[in-house]
Amino acid sequence: MNDGSDLAIISGSGNLPLLIKKSFKKATYITFNKSEKKLPVNNVVKCEFEKLGSLFDSLKKNGISRIVMAGAISRPQIQQSKMDDYTKSIMPTLSGKLVQGDNELLSFIAREFEQNGYKIVGASDIMPDLVLKPGFAHGTPYRSIQRDVKKADKVLKILSSEDIGQGVVVENGLVLGIETLQGTNELLKFVGKTSSHLRITGAGGVFVKRPKANQNLQFDMPVIGPETINLACSAGLRGLVVSPLSVIVLDQKKCLQIAKSNNFFILAKDLTN
Numbered sequence: 466m467n468d469g470s471d472l473a474i475i476s477g478s479g480n481l482p483l484l485i486k487k488s489f490k491k492a493t494y495i496t497f498n499k500s501e502k503k504l505p506v507n508n509v510v511k512c513e514f515e516k517l518g519s520l521f522d523s524l525k526k527n528g529i530s531r532i533v534m535a536g537a538i539s540r541p542q543i544q545q546s547k548m549d550d551y552t553k554s555i556m557p558t559l560s561g562k563l564v565q566g567d568n569e570l571l572s573f574i575a576r577e578f579e580q581n582g583y584k585i586v587g588a589s590d591i592m593p594d595l596v597l598k599p600g601f602a603h604g605t606p607y608r609s610i611q612r613d614v615k616k617a618d619k620v621l622k623i624l625s626s627e628d629i630g631q632g633v634v635v636e637n638g639l640v641l642g643i644e645t646l647q648g649t650n651e652l653l654k655f656v657g658k659t660s661s662h663l664r665i666t667g668a669g670g671v672f673v674k675r676p677k678a679n680q681n682l683q684f685d686m687p688v689i690g691p692e693t694i695n696l697a698c699s700a701g702l703r704g705l706v707v708s709p710l711s712v713i714v715l716d717q718k719k720c721l722q723i724a725k726s727n728n729f730f731i732l733a734k735d736l737t738n
Contacts, residue, residue, distance in 0.1 A: 472591075473510075473529045473583075477536025480715055481588060481688055485535055488592060493529055495520070497538060514541040518551025521581045532583045533591060534571070534684040537648075568628050568677060571685045587683040588713060596686075597733035599709040603721055604730030607669035607703050612638060614706055614734075617673035625677040631687045634702065636670030639663075649674070649689065650696055657700035664701070672697050675708035682711055690715035694723045694731075704730035 469489025476482035476496045486494055486506045494509045512520045540563055548556065555577065562570045575585050589596045613635040620633045620640055630644035634656045641664070642656045653672065664670075674687055689705075689712060697705060705724075707714070712733075714720060724731050 471528060471530045472586075473524055473527075473532050475532060475534045475538070477534070477538040479536040479688065480690065481713065482535040484715065485533060485588060485592065493524070493527055497541070513547065514543055515545075515547040515552055516549045517555070517577070518549040521551070521578075524583065530582075530584060531586050532578050533586050533588055534575070535588055536688075540570070565628075568680055568685065572681060575681065575684050585683050587686060589686060589710070590683070594717075595713045595715070596710045597707060597712070597714055597717075597731075599733060599735070601709065601731070601733035603724055603732075604704065604728065606671075606730050606732065609637070609669065610671060610704070610706075613669070613671050614673060616640070617671070617706075621673065621675060622678070625680075628677060631677055631680075632672060632674045634670065634672050634700070636702070637665045641670065649693055653693070653696035653700050653702075656702070657696070669704075670700075670702040671704050671706055672702055673706045674712055676711050686711065686713050688713040688715065689720075691719045691723055694720050694727075694729065698723065698727040698729050702729070704732065706732045706734060708735065709733040 469492035472489055472492040474482050474485050474489075474492050474494050476494055482494070483506065486492055492508065494506050495512055496509065497512055497514060510520075510523060543552075543556075545556075559573065562573045578585060616638055617633045617635045620635075620643065621631070624630045624633070624643060632644035632649055632652060634641040634652065641659055642652050644652045674689060676682060676687055689707070694705065720731070723729070
């Protein structure tokens with residue numbers, strides 16, 4: 466259904482959930498945010514992590530068959546006294562997943578939805594223009610870009626094996642920062658604070674972003690946007706490289722405007738080539 470009447474958006478932080486809702490106006494908008502602030506959308510369902518069984522029942526009554534997860538969701542502090550029977554039944558496994566990496570936790574949650582009859586769809590499955598196609602290129606990379614990208618690829622493979630992060634900054638063959646639990650923005654701010662004596666003036670520098678190995682892109686695709694580009698430029702970097710079809714780029718027009726104003730390149734390429 467193109468109007469989204471069979472779709473539920475599990476909304477996290479950021480602009481992606483609202484962007485999807487704008488395109489699928491009849492979709493159900495599910496939030497675990499306990500704020501009393503009124504959301505600028507209709508069909509809102511406020512939920513609690515302790516009452517997953519009630520959520521599944523509500524979705525079935527509303528004819529929902531597809532689920533899209535959009536935006537980061539903070540790890541909940543679950544109160545056992547509030548749990549419904551369904552949540553109690555999965556708590557022994559869920560409690561273990563809460564202290565593991567994002568991929569383990571999100572995979573478990575996705576399986577619970579699937580086992581209850583819902584199909585998980587990726588944001589880029591229903592909005593394919595969110596990702597950059599192979600070969601996309603804006604701006605001109607610096608000469609040693611291939612060396613820096615190869616170094617980034619090696620680092621990301623190591624991080625990926627430990628379910629740590631999706632991004633790394635490399636400049637003149639040196640790693641200036643890696644993405645950890647704090648996220649992309651904090652990484653770029655950290656790089657921007659790097660002492661000048663540790664960097665080579667005019668050397669370039671690139672932020673490389675790609676999914677972790679075995680990361681399920683249907684419910685956990687990396688996301689960047691205008692703020693990412695602004696922070697990368699402020700950190701003195703020369704460009705951004707993302708893996709094609711696997712990193713969501715929000716507000717692409719604005720991203721390109723910022724990039725052009727700062728002589729900043731953006732590439733979508735297979736990191737191993």
